[in-house]
Amino acid sequence: MATKKVAKKTASTKQAKPTAGDAVDEQLARYRSMRDFSVTAEPSGKQKSTSAASLPFVIQKHAATRLHYDFRLGWNGVLKSWAVAKGPSYVVADKRLAVQVEDHPMEYGGFEGIIPRGQYGGGTVMVWDQGTWEPHVDVNEGLRKGSLKFALNGRKLHGNWTLVRMGGKAAQEAKPNWLLIKEHDEYERTPDDPAITEEMPDSAVTGRSLEQIAEASTHVWNSKETATEGQAWYRQRARDADAASGGTANVTAPSKKTPTFNNASLAKLPKEKLPDFIKPQLAQEATAPPSGDEWLHEIKLDGYRMQARKQGSRVQLFTRSGLDWTHRMKSVAEAIKTLDVQDAILDGEVVVLDEKGISSFANLQASFEKNEKHPVTFFLFDLLHLNGHNTRGLPLKERKRLLHTVLNNENDGLKLSEDIAGDGAKIFRSACELHAEGIISKKADAVYHSGRSTLWLKSKCVLEQEFVIGGWVDLSNGSRGVGSLLLGYYDDAGKLIYAGRTGTGFTQRTHKLLRDKLDAIETKSNPFAAIDAAGRKDAHWVKPQLVAQVRFATWTADNLVRQAAFQGLREDKPAKEVHREMGPPSAKHKSIAPAETKKDVQTLLEPAAETKTTTKSAKVVSIDSKRPKRAAEQQTKTTPSLRLTHPEKVVDPESGVTKRELMDYLWAVSEEMLPHIAGRPLSLVRCPEGSDHQCFYQKHVNHMLPAGVGSVMVADKKGGAPEPYITLDTAEALAGLAQMSVLEIHPWGSRNDNLEHPDRIIIDLDPDESLPWSTVCEAALEVRDVLKSAGVESFVKTTGGKGLHVLFPITPKHDFAFMKTWTHGLVQAMEQARPELYLTKMTKAARTGKIYLDYLRNERGATAVAPYSMRARSGLPVSMPLEWKELTSNTRPRYTVHDFEEWKPRLKKNPWRKVFELKQTLNAAALEHFAPKAKRS
Template identity: 60%
Template sequence: MAPTKKAVSRKPASKKTAAKRTPHKTHASAADAVDEQLARYREMRDFKVTAEPSGKGKSTKAKASGLPFVIQKHAASHLHYDFRLGWNGVLKSWAVAKGPSYFTGDRRLAVQVEDHPMEYGGFEGIIPKGQYGGGTVMVWDQGTWEPQPGHEDVDAGLREGSLKFVMHGTKMTGKWTLVRMGGKAANERKPNWLLIKEHDEFERGKDDPSITDEAPDSAVTGRTLDQIAGQEDHVWNSKDTARGKAWHRQKPAAPEKKAQSPRSPKAKNDAALKDLPRETQPAFLSPQLALEATGPPGKEGWLHELKLDGYRIQARKSGSDVQLLTRKGLDWTHRMPAIAKDITKLPAENATLDGEVVVVSENGTTSFANLQASFQDGEKHPLTYFCFDLLHLNGRNTRGLSLRERKALLAEILGEGIGSVHLSEHIETGGESMFHQACELHAEGIISKWGASTYSSGRSGEWLKSKCLREQEFVIGGYTLSSEGPDRIGSLLLGYYRDGKLIYSGRTGTGFTQKTRRTLRKQLGDLENRSMPFARVPVDGRRDAIWVKPKLVAQVRFATWTADNLVRQAAFLGLREDKPAKEVQREEATVAPQPKGTSKRPAKTAPVVATHRAAVPIAAKTATKTATTGSIRLTHPDKILDAESGLTKADLSAFYQGVAEHMLPHIADRPLSLVRCPEGTGKPCFFQKHVNHMLPPGVGGIDVPNKKTGEPEPYITLNTTEALINLAQMGVLEVHPWGSRNDDLEHPDRLIFDLDPDESLPWSTLCDAAAEVRKRLKKAGLESFLKTTGGKGLHVVAPIQPELDWPQLKALAHKFVESMERENPTLYLTKMTKSARKGKIYLDYLRNERGATAVAPYSPRARAGAHVSLPLPWSALKLPERPVYSVKNFDEWRSRLRNDPWKAMLTTRQKLDPASFEQA
């Protein structure tokens, strides 16, 4: 969950009603208020909430006397709002990810979930981790509702998918509608509805403040989510719901004593500064930087902070003057006026702070893409300044103090936070656990700092960064145009400087929005240059390249470096304006070194923690308390997905993790179609190729133009191990990639032949057919690779340079199989007619057309047994019977991965020459 910020005081638009903020109560009074709220809702559970008095028959119609409603802000696996309407003794419930909006043009997705007990509507507190809905719950709003005139039949509205009602809450007022979606959304397991504000005197304009931002705190206690989480006065045990009273009130924990270093001052006491060297406040200090490490250090004495994905900013307050300076000393004060204003409120005459300006996402992580959009495109994303160091205070040089002492001073100055300015917290133990937790939150990683170290400009081993995914800056030296049009880029050519030369490091073609593609096209068009800026570029890297002057710097996230020193599975995050291109070098991970002065073990000191807790540091703090088995969470891990083999969801997740290194190169950065089997292989399964809100973390989208209308369609794509493993949570039993990549959709780089035999044919006959296809391809100058389909057939696949378009490749593939059919019509068939397939092998060439897919290597199949489409060496054609491998017995054949027969495909570069191919 995102750090709670105080609502910006704005004048509401005319005829608009601003929500009232409830004053924050003390711990005891807040807990009492929750008790009262629970008691009110407990009283409601014993009668049907209808218009009819007790003792009369049930009515589906409601009078306008006021039915209860509650909206709970819920920080579980992700932050969302639970919208609940009291009806017939229960709470009809919808999960609204973004919360309600007073703008009538917003259609907020509301996923209908199971009815909740009436008593739950009064709950505000904690649901323990590991239980259903585990997290923090706030009563964000409450009140009464009634159907709009003419729409009193609520049961009919629920059945037919249209509820029109009026709300009377502290934040929610006026007319609203819930309407059930049709089309593809109707096929989702949980019904998808839309929550819409109707036109009335309470509606707001598109640019008016959001009610969720304007009034973020509890309607009952006035508390923030962080305060509710910290006080833990009420606990709801989901597992006890059916037994009656599921909640209990617990006594407040004894307050922790703040660690007091010998130099830690009170807020109003400068005695701790008297022994520090005097100095004139520096105009700018070069920042201390971190080395990249292979993992967090395990020794004591290190402070571990979450790695933030933003702009490094030095805040300098001198009297009433404030400057916000980049890592190179550029003045960006004018770009962040709200933060500058909050810095003026620091309780110090002169201070220099070091930190990071970020945009906090809904899940509590930081988004560099949204930060860049705020600066470059004018998008409205609130900025937060997390401070992690204090470099100067009231005429004294604090840089000679230990980091632990500097952070203690900083915590005193910032207190619970000043508007958008907050302390970046840390933990002192469990760096490895915190690192895994950070990766689970989809954060970039963590920074580990030696607690006894002084502040020194430049890069040193006293600060170490451990990354979940690799991420660094690259210089843009060229680009390609998109197949969708010359007004947008398709991919960027990346590089870094070494010994004064720009070294080519590969391409990135993902991570862009359509707007970004157009904006970059214009920016790069102004920098076009005839000469290549790189020292050298492989031939395939130069294809379609347009060279530019190496002026722009891109922030890029990628999986790893290849053996050829190119980035693998790279995704564009945004442009960096705070770093000159000439300073971009390749970042290398190092083993965590032992910093200076470690001969003495530092005394144990409890971490300094500010009262205000941002969501991300909270997650880091709890990492030491929570046992983790990896970065992927599964609901119902024991659920059986294949009855024949006993395959569970946990087995499938482990399998995807085990084959990820070998499977990803063949599916990453391609449009994908997924076969989802939520109830397993014996139940209905369905294809999903388009992006929706239900996709797990890491699974993204790529806009693919519809070949008939030209309209872009958001296809599923992924490029990380985490995303692949997450498919298990969706019940994905098949992965089918396109034969082309995201950065060049219209030019395939795979030629695929699917040999589908009649079941009566022996394995040896199918092997002979595959050998013949290989022989013909080799005659055309193409090496090919073999795999099972996971069923009874075989695939023969040849990698090709992406030069032909889809119609050309399909035509050539068709001629290829027709030639085989002409020469042996008793064995081969090229038409799909099933009735004619008896005793024959269907040569399916249709994998080679736009939009067609073929099952990926190492993908399971959604059939009884959950067998795997496995790459084979050509020598496997001599086996006496068809090899069969299943997901469930993966441990028995895992050793085959050591000799991956498709490894050479990744480095095979070969052209398909149409003339030679037609003669094969």
């Protein structure tokens, strides 16, 4: 390739440092590799669909006749392109005009340099942003109809966006006019926030400005050669002024300091290029803190988890999801700049400390949202990269020692999060007594492991107190009950102070009980001394007579409870005696001795002497292949305090189910659903606009997934490079899928630790709608009998549609190819015996009056909807496990998310629990009968 030849010529020595020009060469080569001239014409001709997992996007800042931004989406081998005059905006109200221009060759997406004057697009071109994009709709249909919804995962742009083609006079223009609009999500900004184009004006590849790119003139693109299959660009060595322009790939000005570390372990560590971002390690919640010398404990800080990336004098601060917050924490960035290292990635928590030395989320929130002046401190607790070396393979205690040498103790903005050795239970009690949020316990000898695991455990102190009920809000679906309660407490002057809402913790019984009591004391008068518009919205007022017990995380900057959950009514305390409690949390932990209470927070933040441990090891809630313990044996099943934007958004118009109700449902069924999906690759059906709009499958990991969702590397069927597939194993991760409007969950038939050998096989009975339900039931029973003769016990469930799934667990000794052949033989035998009823081919035209016996669920990569999963259909029906004796009714059963309280008792007698107890194999006769020629493995 021409690019490689150029690269050889430009390298003066093997040790030559990469220049900005080298970085552009690399970019051009990468984008060129994304096209295949043998199958894709550029910009026109036959097209080939591109995998959604690898769709590139690029935004080029282009100083031509006038400055503008070229927004380009890779699709079918070309770059679909729009010229956006003002550039993209994170403000939802900004509808940026985007004029659609001709498709550009894929290779052009990597170009940064000069287009000669007089040629089309003559001027300076910068790669302002780049990354991948994820369509939320059918792309070809969206382009045709003029509505394209998608997510961006770039260096600068993230989250959900929409391109909408304009009508009216705009539709009469020579080139189609569209609008580029930011959608509501966690990445949106307010009009008062800095514009992303002004905040980050320079190249995402080389860090250069337009002026530096123009001065260097390293690369030239000849527009007249764009449509040819040759190379339209060349590198101009005579004017290659990289050094003069100060353009070094991904770096601004290099650090003047050249520190050295006299640490033998650093020299032995593997070398690596400074990563752009490392997915953080997360803690699993524990029912009790662990004990033992192998654990180190840290005070749990209530702030923002942050990853600092230092490259020379350039510093970036990323949230746990990879969002760049450097502009929001400039003082922290400046403090990181002072560290005597060339490059590093540091993990920690940004907090505001109160007068007692406790991290205050309320003050931190006020700093960001109200511009209050509170000193911000970055507590560092891990070191992930240092001066070209990967430190993540070191034990935690070694990484901490290395981190200690990196920190500049003279900088008040940076502090080491010291570890505390000793009895975890004792340290936890001390932390709670001092009103800290809790502790984080970490395995001292463990390497850094991205994602949630039991190597880190969190033990949280609980805040809980009584509140006066001053009103309520109705359920969004119109049912009689309580959507949320309006809470308050009395101050010293006898005024009822508004303290926020609680919208979780209700059961079907408490919905009725509360409404009966609230209806009896409803009044037209607002009982609160003051309440904002958000608090008053849709409120019904009541006389302040009832007292509720509420558990919550903390107080916000507005003096409102955060993540509050209703625990019950208190009849033992008059409403007038309810005041804001500032004392210790009410979590039921054994009190420590008076002498121990004299310790202050500073003592806990410093290393402590090791103490003899006496408590038992912690019991961590985790999911494996075995059924988890019952709710009574587990930690509380109260709906988790997970982040949820727009919780009242309706995800199913027919039933009125909201995102909050979907999260509540997933949490409630997690104990029974998780064993069927944990530790397996998953495909998710996402419906961002609800069940009545277009949905799409997602099986690969991206930055939009909720906390706790992990990945497993899976090679494709053709033996290609492994890709990260979605997997999860916690109730929090499962419930968190509601944030993404996930309406179906489909697991593989094999587990992550043995991907090629299935441990459960499914026969899918898909009947013609004209068939009575009794016929479908008889067919399922016949499948059961055939399987019984093969030596295996089977189980049945509804699909959430019109059919049934018959499943049998099996010892994973045969590969997918064999089991697909075997099940094909089984259904063919049934079809031959009763051709008037059964069909084994997918042809829909031949299905009239028949049942399609689908065996294709048993090939590698195929999935089937999980037990208790909702379906992305009107009404949100549920795939429900059944007892075989239930297949006697003439009426097809229907279970929905909305009706969960009615069928919730079924969870207690789950007929599929035996699935995990059976260790069974097919008998020899069945193996030979249904797959006589198949190769067994």
